[in-house]
Amino acid sequence: MTPPVPLGADPDAPVALTFVIPVRHPDNASNWSALKANLGQTLASIAGQQHPSWRAVIAAQEGADLPPLPPGVHAVRVHFPPNRHYAPEGQSRADFHDAVRLDKGRRVLAALLAAGPTTHIMVTDDDDLVSNRLAATVTATPADHAIRFDEGHVWSPGSRILYTHPDFSSLCGTSSVVPLAALGLPPSQEAASTDYIKSMLGSHIAVKAALKDQGVTTTALPYPGAVYRVGHANAHSRSRNMLRTYLLNKGVLSNPPRALENLRRLRFYGDGERREFGLP
Structure with a gap:
């Protein structure tokens, strides 16, 4: 592992890639100890980059208990209230997603405003894992x-099996690298509109559309770029176990071609994936 460029080392020389990790309010976590453990794995995964031109900034609530921060990772403390609409029950799907995007986008903006100069940013969910090749790829x-992640892995804790998803950037928020200049970053939280926060910073789907509208050239990452952790108590999307989603359910098993295709995308992981993504 190559040491990262430390925050503030040279304010006039941007790094190639800044990882931005928005961490939810503790009141919105069903199990903070588990969230903290997952976040620690996410940070270790980020810190395994093979190229030194990276930084990482966490936006976490003031007073929230965080895991030890590896070199190159910096925490920004925020004072946003808990998201009162975090659970989907009792509200429309649109209202639920709006509330999640606003809460996430505010935290992403707080991290970006404190991040220092960078050419590209990557919003990374607090429970996902990333390839250690990303900083080198972004530097070039x-x-x-x-950069769009066409492929990525889906994984459930406790399993040694990965599912390689063929349309990863539509599935997982940890799936793209964006040029900072394309975001039109405002100078402060107060200067940012709610619509901007939700679309450009709080939704990986909406920002893809915005980049396309701007004519930003987007290239496909030539390897799986991240691991989407699913089927655990704090999962952002309330996702199911990976095997149940892609193989062990009636809808898949009753469709033999689909079952065979999904089975083809399943494989055991080994030391190579552990080194690349920080898988346990």
Whole structure:
């Protein structure tokens, strides 16, 4: 592992890639100890980058208990209230998603405003894992280009099996690298509109559409870029166990071609994936 560029080492020299990790309010976590453990694995995964031109900034609630921060990772403390609409029950799907995007987007903005100069940013969910090749890839990418993760792995804790998803950027929020200049970052939280926060910073789907509208060149990452952790208590999407989602359910098993295709995308992981993504 190559040491990262420390925050503030040279304020005039941007790093290639800043990982931005928005951490929810403790009141919105069903099990903070588990969230903290998952976040620790996420940070270790980020810190395994093979190229030094990276930083990571966490936006976490003031007073929230965090795991030890590896070199190159910095925490920004925020004072946002808990998301009172975090649970989908009792509200429309649109209202639920709006509330989640606003809460996430505010935290992403807080991290970006404190991040220092960078050419690209990658919003990373607090329970996912990333490839250790990303900083090197971004360093070789033009500053005005975005990167899309066409493939990524889906994984459930306790399993040694990965499912390689063929449309990862539509599934998982940890799935794209964006040129900072394309975001039109405002100078403060107060200067940012609610619509901007929700669409450009709180939704990985909406920002893809915005980049396309701007004519930003987006290239596909030539390898699986991240691991989407599913089927655990704090999962953002309330996702199911990976095997139940992609194989062990009636809808898949009753469709033999689909079952065979999904089975083809399943494989055991080993030391190579442990080194690349920080899988346990």
